[in-house]
């Protein structure tokens with residue numbers, strides 16, 4: 207029976223009578239390896255992966271593979287190093303199990319969202335990531351988020367997440383977190399947020415991304431049209447340089463607003479004894495930091511955005527000459543639209559290495575997980591440099607692939 211059984215690691219199939227050499231120089235036959243298998247797969251204690259096939263020439267596929275990736279080193283005291291899946295074990299395609307500090311985590315749902323990209327994690331399927339988590343240094347937020355995926359002790363794992371009842375609407379609870387709120391809100395989870403018990407109210411608080419262009423593109427055209435027909439009285443062609451200037455000013459002004467609102471308003475720490483301020487902070491921005499993967503709460507809902515826009519529009523009247531005002535307002539609205547779409551893309555897009563968006567996505571990930579008090583620019587880093595809050599991205603050996 208045994209002779210017909212074969213098992214594999216990724217694309218490598220091990221057969222019974224063939225000898226395999228491990229990194230500790232012990233020779234094991236496929237049969238030995240299989241004898242140590244369990245119903246869940248094969249667990250090899252204290253050995254690094256099989257790298258050399260004795261009965262054949264060097265197995266170049268394997269060697270190439272093991273050299274071209276970052277392998278976790280063996281830490282003998284941590285016992286289990288690798289878990290090999292047997293062919294006859296039904297592998298659940300919806301699971302991606304890794305081990306960390308002796309516990310099992312199913313990170314299938316993290317792969318696409320992982321700020322370090324999905325490709326770098328793929329080789330670790332079934333493996334221990336103790337070392338990988340440290341050599342690729344990870345923030346406290348990353349380790350907290352990791353616990354979201356733990357399979358065992360699900361109920362007990364985080365003292366801090368039990369401060370609220372995740373089965374009840376959160377908005378009425380966060381105010382009571384008091385001095386624990388700031389710590390709680392900056393530790394991300396991989397769950398959607400429920401604010402209200404009422405479905406109707408709840409629906410008002412979520413915004414699919416396409417609502418933003420659907421609402422703001424007509425507003426932009428309206429502002430530009432107003433500028434041409436009222437401010438310039440149809441004298442459009444002669445005024446092109448003036449119009450371009452006003453729109454550019456508007457866009458630049460937006461980048462400044464984006465930075466200032468994000469830094470001074472969205473990241474303003476609410477007083478621990480004020481339930482109202484804590485709740486407002488959570489509503490405005492806290493929920494996005496608590497649940498950064500909640501796609502429905504990523505872009506700014508159009509209704510409060512328009513209320514803010516009305517306030518700003520009144521202010522433009524004081525700042526810009528009448529002939530420029532609507533164009534400048536149009537420029538601000540264009541800047542805002544680009545910002546919100548960029549923000550969505552930074553969370554959900556997969557930009558290629560060396561592109562502007564690739565850098566901005568990494569930059570924004572650092573803001574979310576490691577440096578909450580820096581990296582406030584989303585569409586650009588301009589004002590972070592001006593005000594000394596720029597984040598330096600670390601050099602990576604390999605480009606991230608999301």
Ligand code: HEM
Pocket residue numbers: 313316320321322323326327330335338339342343344345346347348349351352568571572575576600602606
């Ligand atoms: C399998 C092993 C893993 C490897 C090799 C790995 C690798 C990386 C790398 C290279 C980065 C840096 C990205 C950059 O500089 O832009 C990164 C960032 C990050 N990773 Fe992982 N990662 C692993 C597992 C995990 C796991 C299990 C989590 C759990 C949540 C996680 C969460 C994060 C987070 C939140 C960041 C953003 C930066 C930070 O907060 O530290 N990673 N990872």
